[in-house]
Amino acid sequence: MTKISFAILFLIGLIVISEVMITGNVINSSEGFVNVSLESSIAINFTIDLIDFGSGSVYLNNSYATIDTRGNVQGGNWNPIDEGFLLENIGNTNVSIDLSFEKTAREYLGGTNPGYYFMFNNLEENSCLDSEMGYEEWVKVNNSEKIRICNDFQFIDLNDSLRIDLRLIIPSDSIMGQRTNSITATATRMG
Amino acid sequence: MKYKKYIVLVAILIILLGTFISINNIEKRKIEVKFEIGEKPGFDLDPEALTFGRIPKNSSATRNINIYNEFNHDIYIYISLSKNLLGFLSVSENNFILNPQESKNISFFINSKNESELGVYEGYVIIKTTRGWLR
Numbered sequence: 001m002t003k004i005s006f007a008i009l010f011l012i013g014l015i016v017i018s019e020v021m022i023t024g025n026v027i028n029s030s031e032g033f034v035n036v037s038l039e040s041s042i043a044i045n046f047t048i049d050l051i052d053f054g055s056g057s058v059y060l061n062n063s064y065a066t067i068d069t070r071g072n073v074q075g076g077n078w079n080p081i082d083e084g085f086l087l088e089n090i091g092n093t094n095v096s097i098d099l100s101f102e103k104t105a106r107e108y109l110g111g112t113n114p115g116y117y118f119m120f121n122n123l124e125e126n127s128c129l130d131s132e133m134g135y136e137e138w139v140k141v142n143n144s145e146k147i148r149i150c151n152d153f154q155f156i157d158l159n160d161s162l163r164i165d166l167r168l169i170i171p172s173d174s175i176m177g178q179r180t181n182s183i184t185a186t187a188t189r190m191g
Numbered sequence: 192m193k194y195k196k197y198i199v200l201v202a203i204l205i206i207l208l209g210t211f212i213s214i215n216n217i218e219k220r221k222i223e224v225k226f227e228i229g230e231k232p233g234f235d236l237d238p239e240a241l242t243f244g245r246i247p248k249n250s251s252a253t254r255n256i257n258i259y260n261e262f263n264h265d266i267y268i269y270i271s272l273s274k275n276l277l278g279f280l281s282v283s284e285n286n287f288i289l290n291p292q293e294s295k296n297i298s299f300f301i302n303s304k305n306e307s308e309l310g311v312y313e314g315y316v317i318i319k320t321t322r323g324w325l326r
Contacts, residue, residue, distance in 0.1 A: 034266060034320045035259040036220050039296070042243060044232045046250035090227075090244055091235035153234075187234035187244075 040189035046085075047182045054079050058172040064113070068167035076170065084165035086123060087185055089155040095187040097128075097153050097162070098146040102182040105141065105169070109179065115169030116141040120149045123161040128153050138167055146186065153187070217266060217320040224276060226252065227311045228303045241316060243301045248309075252301045258318065259294035267321045270297070273314035279303065280314070 056078030058065040065076025069084040089095060105116035117138040122128055128150035133139060139147070154160055164183075226243035227233070233245035243252040260266050270285045283298040299316070 033261050034218050034220075035257075035261060035294075036222075036318055037257050037259075038222075038238060038241065039255040039257060040236060040238070042234060042236055042252060042254045044234070044244065044246055044250060044252045046232055046247050086231040088231060088233035088245070090233035091237060091242065093236055093238075095234055095236055097234075185232060185234075187236060189236045189238065 041186055043184050043186040045182055045184045047180055053081065053168070055178075058170060058174075062172060064169055064171045066115075066167065066169050068117075069165040070167075072167075084163045085183075087153075087162045087164065089127075089153050089160040089187070091155055094155055094190045095153050096148065096190060097150040098148050098186045098188075099164070100144055100146045100184045100186070101141045102144060102184075104143060108181045109168065109170055109174045111171030111174035113169070114171050114174060115167070117167040117169075119165045119167070121163050121165070123163040124159050126154065126159045127161055152190065217262075217322065218318075219320070220318045222256075222316050222318070224273070224280065224299075224314045224316055225311070226279075226301050228307050228309050230309075241299060246301060246303050248303050248305050248307055250303050253298055255296050255298050256318075257294055257296050258289065260289035260291060263291050264322060265290055269319045269321075271317045271319070273316070276312065276314040279307075279312060280316075282316075 053067060056065070056067070056073075056076050058076045062075040065078070066072065066074045067076065067078045067080075069081055071080045071082035073080050087097065099118065099120075101116070101118075103116075105114040108114070108116055117140050119136055119138050120128075120131075120133070121136050128135075130151040131149060132151070133147075133149055150162065153162065223240040224242075225235075225237075225240060227245040228248060229245040230247060231245065232247060232250070235242040235244035241254060241256070243254060246252045258268060266289050268285075268287055268289060270282050272280050272282070279301050281300045281302070283300070284295070287295070289295060
């Protein structure tokens with residue numbers, strides 16, 4: 001009984017001492033330190049499922065159909081959708097924004113001369129104050145490399161939302177079935 | 192008399208082992224974690240906390256932490272996550288040695304599933320550092 005009591009006391013002592021002595025402060029600071037720093041960027045990866053083009057097909061007498069998230073459907077029977085996806089700066093610092101796309105048009109849609117484009121715009125005015133790209137201009141997705149869309153994305157409420165739209169050119173001989181693609185938006189803190 | 196011997200012995204052992212552990216535990220850093228599962232993506236780059244902003248369902252977010260060993264000896268890094276984040280948060284590497292003056296980028300991933308509930312999630316990660324030989 002006594003030995004058990006001592007063993008318990010011993011273990012409790014160990015736990016108490018080790019926890020009390022390690023409070024989160026640097027103990028051996030005279031020897032050096034361990035520097036833990038958070039990097040200034042974050043990448044969010046999401047799928048095109050967020051924008052549901054639904055099912056459809058290219059009309060028989062057309063070689064391709066064009067659909068986008070601005071409500072346009074030409075040469076096919078997809079239901080028009082008028083909803084791009086939004087990016088919001090909900091933090092407390094201005095950031096730059098890069099987009100990258102998992103698949104090119106050929107990988108995503110297949111067929112003869114497919115097309116895959118995106119466009120960005122300020123959903124709330126002055127959200128992006130500096131961009132080397134044109135606003136409301138379709139940009140072709142050629143590869144999976146990052147594309148800088150905004151150098152200065154504001155965080156101030158009422159000026160912190162961007163809209164991204166997509167346009168697909170779907171050939172009549174494109175890959176059949178449900179297609180998915182993913183987009184990565186990377187934000188990097190400024191300064 | 193017999194009890195006194197035990198008490199003295201145990202006290203000495205406790206002190207010795209406690210001291211041994213304490214001098215070899217260099218640091219324990221707690222970093223707050225926060226993210227939201229919502230409908231539209233949003234960014235939050237808090238420089239002091241591991242914030243991931245807002246991610247939709249079936250999405251992921253990645254943020255890196257750099258760990259630099261300025262000591263002149265090896266250090267051992269162990270990262271633990273708060274229990275409420277275990278289904279969402281993962282780390283690229285854990286239980287590793289950093290050589291003197293060596294740094295390493297560690298990625299933290301948040302993954303949301305289709306069945307994940309919308310809302311704000313908060314927790315923490317602890318980065319515990321000990322001398323390299325105390326593994």
